[in-house]
Amino acid sequence: MEKLENNLTLNEAQKQVDDWIKSYGVRYFSELTNLAILMEEVGELSRLMSRTYGEQSFKTSDKINSIPKEMGDILFVLICMANQMGISLEDALQQTIKKNTERDKDRHNQNEKLK
Numbered sequence: 001m002e003k004l005e006n007n008l009t010l011n012e013a014q015k016q017v018d019d020w021i022k023s024y025g026v027r028y029f030s031e032l033t034n035l036a037i038l039m040e041e042v043g044e045l046s047r048l049m050s051r052t053y054g055e056q057s058f059k060t061s062d063k064i065n066s067i068p069k070e071m072g073d074i075l076f077v078l079i080c081m082a083n084q085m086g087i088s089l090e091d092a093l094q095q096t097i098k099k100n101t102e103r104d105k106d107r108h109n110q111n112e113k114l115k
Contacts, residue, residue: 010089017079028084038077045070 008016021028029037048067051058082089108114 010093013075014079014083014089017076018083021080021083028080031081031084034077034081034084038074038081041070041073041077045074 028034044065045067048062048065048070050056051062052067079089081087082092
């Protein structure tokens with residue numbers, strides 16, 4: 001398995017995750033299992049965010065995790081899902097940026113709440 005690099009493209013990240021699955025993970029979990037895992041990881045991020053930026057206090061068990069770790073976990077599972085469904089996250093992101101630009105090119109600049 002290749003060494004992790006600092007400046008990965010999304011396509012390179014997808015390949016590294018695929019290589020990891022083939023080397024260590026045996027196989028991908030089913031799409032529904034990965035969706036459940038993704039929701040679990042988003043919940044863990046949400047818990048840390050509410051304790052870091054919200055009014056909730058930390059529990060001892062919260063302190064072993066970090067926001068970057070949880071974001072990495074989310075990204076890993078999302079990449080697994082994209083890989084197993086044959087989706088290029090680079091293409092998907094570019095399409096979303098194009099869609100949002102076309103839809104929102106003036107909307108946010110005209111929003112008084114953002115000024």
